[in-house]
Amino acid sequence: MSSANTGTEVGSLASRFNLQQYVVYLGFLAIFLFFAIMLRDSGFLTVRNLSNIVLQTAPVTIMAIGLVFVMSAGEIDLSIGSIVAVAALAAAVTIASYGMAAGIVAGLGAGILIGLINGALVAYVRLPSFLVTLATMGLFAGVSRSMTDLRSISVTNEIFTGFFGSGSLLGVPSLIWWTVIAIAIGHLVYRETRFGAHVLATGDNARAASVSGISVPKIRLAVLTISGGLAGLAGLLYAGRLQAAKYTLGETDLMTVIAAVIVGGTLLNGGKGSIVGALVGSLMMGMLNNGLILMGLSVSDQMIVRGLIILTAVAVSLRDKSR
Amino acid sequence: MNAPILQLQDIRKNFGGITAIENFSLEVFPGEIVALVGDNGAGKSTLVKIVSGVHPPSSGTIAIEGKPVTMSNATMGRAHGIEVVYQDLALADQQTVYMNMFLGREPLNRFGLLDRRRMIAETEKLVKELDVRIPSAHATIRDLSGGQRQGVAIARATHWASKLILLDEPTAALGVAETAKVEEIVLSLKQRNVGILIISHSLDQVFKLSDRICVLRRGKQIGVRETKKTDKNEIIAMITGLQQQ
Numbered sequence: 001m002s003s004a005n006t007g008t009e010v011g012s013l014a015s016r017f018n019l020q021q022y023v024v025y026l027g028f029l030a031i032f033l034f035f036a037i038m039l040r041d042s043g044f045l046t047v048r049n050l051s052n053i054v055l056q057t058a059p060v061t062i063m064a065i066g067l068v069f070v071m072s073a074g075e076i077d078l079s080i081g082s083i084v085a086v087a088a089l090a091a092a093v094t095i096a097s098y099g100m101a102a103g104i105v106a107g108l109g110a111g112i113l114i115g116l117i118n119g120a121l122v123a124y125v126r127l128p129s130f131l132v133t134l135a136t137m138g139l140f141a142g143v144s145r146s147m148t149d150l151r152s153i154s155v156t157n158e159i160f161t162g163f164f165g166s167g168s169l170l171g172v173p174s175l176i177w178w179t180v181i182a183i184a185i186g187h188l189v190y191r192e193t194r195f196g197a198h199v200l201a202t203g204d205n206a207r208a209a210s211v212s213g214i215s216v217p218k219i220r221l222a223v224l225t226i227s228g229g230l231a232g233l234a235g236l237l238y239a240g241r242l243q244a245a246k247y248t249l250g251e252t253d254l255m256t257v258i259a260a261v262i263v264g265g266t267l268l269n270g271g272k273g274s275i276v277g278a279l280v281g282s283l284m285m286g287m288l289n290n291g292l293i294l295m296g297l298s299v300s301d302q303m304i305v306r307g308l309i310i311l312t313a314v315a316v317s318l319r320d321k322s323r
Numbered sequence: 324m325n326a327p328i329l330q331l332q333d334i335r336k337n338f339g340g341i342t343a344i345e346n347f348s349l350e351v352f353p354g355e356i357v358a359l360v361g362d363n364g365a366g367k368s369t370l371v372k373i374v375s376g377v378h379p380p381s382s383g384t385i386a387i388e389g390k391p392v393t394m395s396n397a398t399m400g401r402a403h404g405i406e407v408v409y410q411d412l413a414l415a416d417q418q419t420v421y422m423n424m425f426l427g428r429e430p431l432n433r434f435g436l437l438d439r440r441r442m443i444a445e446t447e448k449l450v451k452e453l454d455v456r457i458p459s460a461h462a463t464i465r466d467l468s469g470g471q472r473q474g475v476a477i478a479r480a481t482h483w484a485s486k487l488i489l490l491d492e493p494t495a496a497l498g499v500a501e502t503a504k505v506e507e508i509v510l511s512l513k514q515r516n517v518g519i520l521i522i523s524h525s526l527d528q529v530f531k532l533s534d535r536i537c538v539l540r541r542g543k544q545i546g547v548r549e550t551k552k553t554d555k556n557e558i559i560a561m562i563t564g565l566q567q568q
Binding site for chain 1: 397398401407409411412413414415416417418422426427428429431435436437
């Protein structure tokens with residue numbers, strides 16, 4: 001009796017800490033070691049280069065946090081890339097006329113508003129999030145192009161660019177602060193609050209969540225709004241770091257963010273995910289970008305290699321999850 | 324016996340022009356198991372929804388411990404101490420047993436965060452009391468067998484039900500041994516002094532578990548019998564409407 005119990009205890013421990021949960025960490029380590037050896041003379045391992053990777057991935061990491069919530073609830077948000085550009089442009093234009101505070105409100109507000117539109121259509125009009133956000137992705141890509149007639153708007157407010165981009169506090173660059181704080185809050189909300197539990201339950205079994213008294217539409221509205229707001233924040237970070245906003249910002253981020261989130265152990269169909277995993281996934285994507293450039297690959301070769309590696313990583317992390 | 328824990332009086336339910344249930348009256352007493360039987364389409368599911376609060380009846384009254392109540396959704400039913408074990412169990416498969424036990428009603432600690440320690444402790448205590456054999460409160464639902472899942476769903480209802488537990492086909496998807504185990508758990512619930520309303524297609528099970536049997540046919544209540552004073556032939560005749568010779 002007691003030995004049988006121990007047996008099942010061990011079994012459940014093994015399934016709780018199964019290997020597949022650590023794929024992202026192993027993949028991260030493998031890519032890191034590969035570049036560390038291959039690029040030992042090209043400056044990959046310098047503190048400057050490594051911290052650059054973290055700085056460059058900050059917006060992707062921030063968006064990935066939002067997408068973990070969205071995907072855990074069983075939805076998807078394809079509009080985040082377009083939100084980045086709209087938010088960055090809204091902030092840049094507003095800062096120029098009304099100052100920094102108004103600019104931050106405009107940027108974040110644009111993101112939250114688009115997220116609310118996505119969320120309301122999904123939660124209350126009951127349209128599939130894939131189609132809603134596919135449509136708003138295109139719609140707001142158009143909006144960002146027409147906002148400034150394709151022109152780039154420079155951001156000269158130094159407090160803003162310091163706070164959201166090039167500044168530092170206690171010797172740590174502000175983009176790293178943003179990453180650390182966002183990950184910490186995201187992880188806490190996701191893992192330790194009722195809201196996080198309800199997001200997971202909604203994505204896992206919406207009917208069960210609903211009969212358990214969870215307001216499924218509110219959860220759907222909330223996750224898409226969070227995603228929109230975080231994409232807005234990512235737009236501010238781009239505008240701060242580049243000291244300018246343009247309609248091309250965030251254009252190519254969608255695939256990177258989705259890959260980071262899935263490789264990080266979040267299920268596309270909802271019910272399971274990890275904020276910390278998404279961070280590691282995001283850093284992995286950044287490292288890949290950086291390493292392939294240092295290896296001297298042409299842009300087209302980079303795209304091919306990156307695509308293949310993402311495909312492999314996604315295949316490995318999704319394998320036997322659909323048991 | 325004491326006052327009925329659940330009292331349904333002259334319940335009628337119309338959907339548009341169709342009458343799904345009419346003239347339905349039933350009392351369930353604490354510590355009693357009442358079985359609701361009837362052929363497919365007899366109105367059992369509608370009654371489950373009325374008792375659990377999902378559908379308010381078109382007319383008639385529902386009283387809990389003598390007090391009339393009005394309910395328009397399942398949350399109100401739960402607030403009145405009525406818990407349902409749904410046929411599909413309504414479990415979130417990728418979450419742990421303890422998170423499912425507290426789904427939608429998670430306790431919080433003084434920092435406003437999930438009180439996992441309390442959820443785990445209470446889950447383990449209840450699972451032990453009911454003798455639901457699961458590996459641990461941390462186990463993920465999808466790693467459990469059908470019988471274990473059913474056990475978790477019943478344990479959850481037991482934890483929250485202060486008045487009435489509604490079991491909708493609790494063993495329809497289970498094997499022989501698992502069915503026996505679940506039946507054992509259901510019988511043990513009688514000691515908790517709640518009313519139990521069970522819907523089942525298996526007359527063997529109904530005769531094994533219930534104190535009284537209520538028969539529905541085409542939305543009409545055919546009759547209520549004490550299990551000890553009736554037999555399968557009579558119940559079958561009542562279900563099918565074919566009079567015995």
